[in-house]
Amino acid sequence: MSDCICDTESPAARDGKRMNILMPISAVQAALAREAECLAGIEKLPLALCRGRILASSVTAPLSVPPRDNSAMDGYGLRLTDLDDSAEFPVSQRVPAGVLPPALQPGSAARIFTGAPLPAGVDTIVPQEQVESVGPDRIRINISPTRGQNIRRAGEDVEAGNLLLNEGTRLEAPEMGLLASQGLADINVRTRLKVGILTSGDEIVSPGQELGPGQIYNANAFSLRGALERLGCDVGPAVQIPDSRGATCLALEQAARDHDLIVTSGGVSVGDEDHVRQAIRELGSLTLWGVAMKPGKPFAFGYVGATPVLGLPGNPMAALLTLEVLAGDYIRRLMGVTVRPAIPIRVHAGFSRTRAIPRQEYLRVNLKNWRGQWHATLSGSQGSGLLSVACRADGYLIIPPYQAIIEGAQYEFVHRDQLYR
């Protein structure tokens, strides 16, 4: 396998007992892209409920916006050539927004307000600050305006008949405003992808319950819910599975019946108590396992029957990062999103490290601006169990495999929010 990386840093590999073969992140993402097809249906929703939804069909503009040439300023409308004769004008009409004015009387000016349609004959708007009142309904223009100034042209925003928004667009603030500006009240959007979360491990207890000896609270059920909901998925109640093959199979089968996608956490590494990977194999197929990513190495992907399963590692930071970084675009595709690549930003490392590892690392960092350039400093210790560090980080600094970190050199940075585009 030419595109695989040997995990020579694992203790087992160092002992020469076993060598994990890890796929590069790009190969995992490409494999997931090949597997991905939209699983979401279509529903019509009132526009007010569409924030975060995905457009299910492209929209053609029914209207031109603005519908007519109109004023961009509160002021006076005139025909520019009339200024050749005199700087003084009688004010012949008053045009508020929302009326259709008569044509301009030659040699006069129209009092006009922002958004009001231009009377025929007006080709220039002079803001009121540049106009002097020289008598009742009489003004003087004290500057030399240019023809066409302060006029918003009909169709300047959108021309009727043109493509307004493409299928697969996520509807956020500007898109909602744009659809409203076209008078569209009900929109065809994708139904929300139904996702089931299964968390594994006998030590895991739900918040609100008493902790027994050796037990910890279920962080992943909530961090993964947060990420999936922010992507726009419909997340059912998380199910906690005990460490047994039978219970794991049962939970996976049930989840596959009720959901479009299953997300599991834990149980994908090599320990005797790690049953998720084997259960996926038994109930369907395990397509991918092992990625050259830190944190996140034991990421798995497969199917239970026809339902896809993202098998995320149990370590909280590894679970969240693999969902965001490896599986983000895959989930978007299942949802019907037309995937746009994250905007790459390069920043300077504000620290160095001689040790290089064979996995691509995602370091939790904060950015500081120093003399006009952005520098990344570690937000804290980088253990893959540590969520507190991620909470105070601005995002992730990406260190390619086998690279040391050189202070001042540039590396790719991805802002946390970019992962939810």
Ligand SMILES: Nc1nc2c(c(=O)[nH]1)N[C@H]1C(S)=C(S)[C@@H](COP(=O)(O)OP(=O)(O)OC[C@H]3O[C@@H](n4cnc5c(N)ncnc54)[C@H](O)[C@@H]3O)O[C@H]1N2
């Ligand atoms: N011998 C080896 N051991 C491990 C390897 C390896 O290659 N060889 N890989 C390590 C790496 S890297 C990771 S990541 C973890 C992932 O293992 P699993 O996916 O099987 O996860 P678990 O063992 O079930 O749990 C790991 C860790 O995370 C805690 N955890 C699990 N679920 C939750 C949850 N819902 N909320 C909060 N914390 C959770 C769990 O208690 C463990 O501490 O394997 C390494 N081991």
Ligand code: MOO
């Ligand atoms: O792959 Mo893991 O490095 O502990 O998250």
